[in-house]
Amino acid sequence: MAERNPPQSVTLNVNGTSETLEVDTRVTLLDALRDHLNLTGTKKGCDHGQCGACTVMVNGRRINSCLTLAVMHEGDEITTIEGIGTPEAPSDMQRAFVTCDGFQCGYCTPGQVMSGTAVLEEFRQGWPSHVSKDLTGNADFNDEELAERMSGNLCRCSAYPGIRQAITSVATKTKEAAE
Numbered sequence: 001m002a003e004r005n006p007p008q009s010v011t012l013n014v015n016g017t018s019e020t021l022e023v024d025t026r027v028t029l030l031d032a033l034r035d036h037l038n039l040t041g042t043k044k045g046c047d048h049g050q051c052g053a054c055t056v057m058v059n060g061r062r063i064n065s066c067l068t069l070a071v072m073h074e075g076d077e078i079t080t081i082e083g084i085g086t087p088e089a090p091s092d093m094q095r096a097f098v099t100c101d102g103f104q105c106g107y108c109t110p111g112q113v114m115s116g117t118a119v120l121e122e123f124r125q126g127w128p129s130h131v132s133k134d135l136t137g138n139a140d141f142n143d144e145e146l147a148e149r150m151s152g153n154l155c156r157c158s159a160y161p162g163i164r165q166a167i168t169s170v171a172t173k174t175k176e177a178a179e
Contacts, residue, residue, distance in 0.1 A: 043107055055110075097116075107156075
């Protein structure tokens with residue numbers, strides 16, 4: 001008979017709150033968020049890292065939470081869709097998704113919003129992408145760059161034009177505010 005993995009204690013800092021969980025070492029971060037912390041905004045799509053529905057931020061970088069184990073994130077700062085805005089006080093990105101009709105069924109929307117938020121930070125920090133023409137300077141914010149950076153997030157309803165419009169509108173608003 002196979003031995004069971006004993007639960008392991010892990011402390012995660014989720015949306016600004018320290019949470020200590022007892023989890024099997026095989027529990028993904030996605031399942032810890034959804035099943036142990038009842039944060040169901042992060043969606044389980046493919047469970048293989050191919051759709052992006054489970055996108056969260058860990059220490060400011062976006063990841064697919066279905067591909068990483070909860071115990072690997074001891075002490076990490078984790079931000080879920082619940083941590084960037086609420087229905088009463090949505091983030092600029094969430095508001096733009098509504099305004100620009102960047103969703104249809106809404107299943108992929110939390111992951112799209114998380115990735116869109118991360119994409120703007122990647123641009124702000126000057127990170128290149130696969131399609132960036134210059135790897136040492138700041139990438140131009142354009143549709144080709146945006147499509148490449150969002151390519152890990154799938155929308156089965158094909159709301160891509162609204163998604164790109166929402167992210168672009170926040171980028172434009174942010175740039176204008178900085179000037």
